[in-house]
Amino acid sequence: MASINTRSAAVKLHPALAVLPEYATLPEAPRWRLSTVALLLGLVALIVISFISLPLQWGGFFTQEAVRTTGEFLHGFAPPELSVPFLLKIAIGTAETLSMSALGTILAAIAGVVLGLPASGRFGGVARAATRTLLNVLRSIPELVWASILLIAAGLGPFAGTLALAAHTSGVLGRLFADAYENTSSLPESTLRTNGVGAVPAFLYATLQQTLPQMMSYTLYRWENNIRAAAILGVVGAGGLGQMLKYHLSLFQMQQAANVILAMLVMVAVVDSVSFILRSWLTK
Numbered sequence: 001m002a003s004i005n006t007r008s009a010a011v012k013l014h015p016a017l018a019v020l021p022e023y024a025t026l027p028e029a030p031r032w033r034l035s036t037v038a039l040l041l042g043l044v045a046l047i048v049i050s051f052i053s054l055p056l057q058w059g060g061f062f063t064q065e066a067v068r069t070t071g072e073f074l075h076g077f078a079p080p081e082l083s084v085p086f087l088l089k090i091a092i093g094t095a096e097t098l099s100m101s102a103l104g105t106i107l108a109a110i111a112g113v114v115l116g117l118p119a120s121g122r123f124g125g126v127a128r129a130a131t132r133t134l135l136n137v138l139r140s141i142p143e144l145v146w147a148s149i150l151l152i153a154a155g156l157g158p159f160a161g162t163l164a165l166a167a168h169t170s171g172v173l174g175r176l177f178a179d180a181y182e183n184t185s186s187l188p189e190s191t192l193r194t195n196g197v198g199a200v201p202a203f204l205y206a207t208l209q210q211t212l213p214q215m216m217s218y219t220l221y222r223w224e225n226n227i228r229a230a231a232i233l234g235v236v237g238a239g240g241l242g243q244m245l246k247y248h249l250s251l252f253q254m255q256q257a258a259n260v261i262l263a264m265l266v267m268v269a270v271v272d273s274v275s276f277i278l279r280s281w282l283t284k
Contacts, residue, residue: 076254086256089244090263097240097267100158100233101226104165109219111166112173119178132178139171143229147238161238165226176218180211213282220275220282227271231264241267 060066117123119131146164154160188206193199234242241264248257 076252077258079255080258080262081255082259086259090241090259093241093244093260094263094267096158097227097230097234097242098271100162100165100238100240101223101230101271104162104230105169105219105223105226107162107166108169108173108222109215111170112177112219113215115170115174116177116181119174120181122181132175135171135174135178137171138167139169139175141168143168143233144236147233147236151237156237156239158239161230161233161240164233164238165229168229169222169226173215173218173222177211177215180214180218181207184210216282217279220279224272224275227268231268 115131115135118127119135121128143164146167147161150160150163150167154163184207186207188210189202192202192206197205230238230240231242234240234244235246237243241260245257245260245264248254248260
């Protein structure tokens with residue numbers, strides 16, 4: 001009787017359910033698992049403990065002295081430096097930052113394609129474990145740390161920054177490409193191999209063709225991240241807009257620093273838009 005009443009109430013709310021047979025049962029509402037509830041409670045407890053343990057002085061942001069100091073600091077950035085020679089320097093720094101991010105991402109994509117093959121288990125379990133360990137090491141070290149290490153070997157300038165981006169991004173893309181290889185159906189490649197096609201052509205025409213749109217999407221997304229990272233790597237001397245920003249801030253030349261910050265914002269916004277359009281086109 002209870003199930004009939006439940007069915008009648010459901011039909012009143014959704015008349016389309018009337019086409020179901022009488023013996024059809026409605027799906028039960030999803031239940032919360034104990035592990036999910038425990039995880040959510042743990043996250044909430046972690047957030048609460050973080051706010052309690054940190055000596056955050058929220059009242060200091062709203063004092064009259066804080067407002068006055070903030071106003072004076074922001075006023076120092078206006079008006080931006082608009083002289084032609086300085087704008088030309090910003091254009092060169094922007095091109096340098098874009099070149100660092102693009103070249104670092106391309107090198108990382110090539111390394112990711114190569115390292116992703118053994119990391120996907122195509123050459124045995126030992127090669128898989130060793131390659132995945134290498135990828136974990138590469139991506140666990142941040143770009144700034146890689147740049148600080150490579151500056152000793154390569155010297156100041158964009159070359160060290162490019163290598164730093166390539167090293168970190170190789171670990172990220174290698175892991176993503178390996179997962180893409182593993183999740184791709186092996187039937188097309190096996191069919192080609194059975195019909196006498198070599199291993200390399202079978203991989204290129206079957207497996208790589210299936211994973212290429214996904215891999216391109218991953219690469220473009222990492223390029224977006226590398227644009228932001230390249231703009232920051234200059235702080236440690238790796239060239240680009242970041243190095244210009246550090247130089248002008250260290251000399252308290254706020255008007256010139258304001259122009260560099262604006263160039264960073266415009267560059268990141270343009271690259272994000274272009275990358276989003278390309279990724280949308282690839283995933284159609």
